[in-house]
Amino acid sequence: MSKSNKKIGIVIALAAALSGCGETSDELDDKLTHNAKITFINSLNYMADFYLDKRSISTGYSGLFDNDNAVSRDVPFNEVGITYGYSYKVINNMINLGVRDSINGNNEERITTTLSNGDNLWVIAWKDSNDSTLSVISKKKSNNADVFNVRLFANGNYNVSVANSNVLTTEKGKVTEYLKISDCAEGLKVADKAIDLCSGDFGASYLLVVDANGKLVMAEE
Numbered sequence: 001m002s003k004s005n006k007k008i009g010i011v012i013a014l015a016a017a018l019s020g021c022g023e024t025s026d027e028l029d030d031k032l033t034h035n036a037k038i039t040f041i042n043s044l045n046y047m048a049d050f051y052l053d054k055r056s057i058s059t060g061y062s063g064l065f066d067n068d069n070a071v072s073r074d075v076p077f078n079e080v081g082i083t084y085g086y087s088y089k090v091i092n093n094m095i096n097l098g099v100r101d102s103i104n105g106n107n108e109e110r111i112t113t114t115l116s117n118g119d120n121l122w123v124i125a126w127k128d129s130n131d132s133t134l135s136v137i138s139k140k141k142s143n144n145a146d147v148f149n150v151r152l153f154a155n156g157n158y159n160v161s162v163a164n165s166n167v168l169t170t171e172k173g174k175v176t177e178y179l180k181i182s183d184c185a186e187g188l189k190v191a192d193k194a195i196d197l198c199s200g201d202f203g204a205s206y207l208l209v210v211d212a213n214g215k216l217v218m219a220e221e
Contacts, residue, residue: 038086038123111133148200151176162187
């Protein structure tokens with residue numbers, strides 16, 4: 001092969017590599033676009049709005065609470081808001097999340113998190129003493145027939161018992177392992193308070209947000 005033909009071959013090979021080995025622009029765009037699902041839980045003592053915006057290193061949290069970034073409005077206290085589908089470019093996988101009082105527009109709290117493709121997340125607004133705060137955890141199922149499958153997210157350190165036997169102590173702002181509960185009315189206690197699970201279904205998996213007084217939110221995973 002002549003030198004000129006070798007050069008032509010190299011150019012063609014480079015062009016193919018740069019174009020994704022023959023992939024169309026739509027195919028390349030699909031590979032560069034990731035998706036996440038985010039469900040919002042309000043365990044604060046007031047109605048709340050949740051916000052989401054792409055994180056920019058240069059602007060920080062600026063603009064997070066603009067109206068265009070509201071993704072779940074007027075979520076009643078101790079309720080679950082919407083599940084929001086978020087698409088983003090791979091290089092933009094950092095997001096800002098915020099929550100504030102729906103009525104008064106104050107009590108703002110914010111957090112930054114990094115997404116992975118296919119994430120299915122809970123964003124929990126909760127009270128840490130007198131302050132509102134946000135936590136992000138992954139959804140997770142552990143379905144077992146004939147029992148209630150629950151894990152706990154607590155705002156403090158509380159003893160947990162199942163069928164009157166102590167099994168663990170919660171840690172503030174962290175989620176526990178799954179517990180299997182047979183008796184929906186009295187089978188689970190947190191800080192010696194019975195947690196009523198009877199509105200749920202046997203075999204399903206639930207996240208319970210709790211405080212020293214008992215259950216705040218019961219959300220199906």
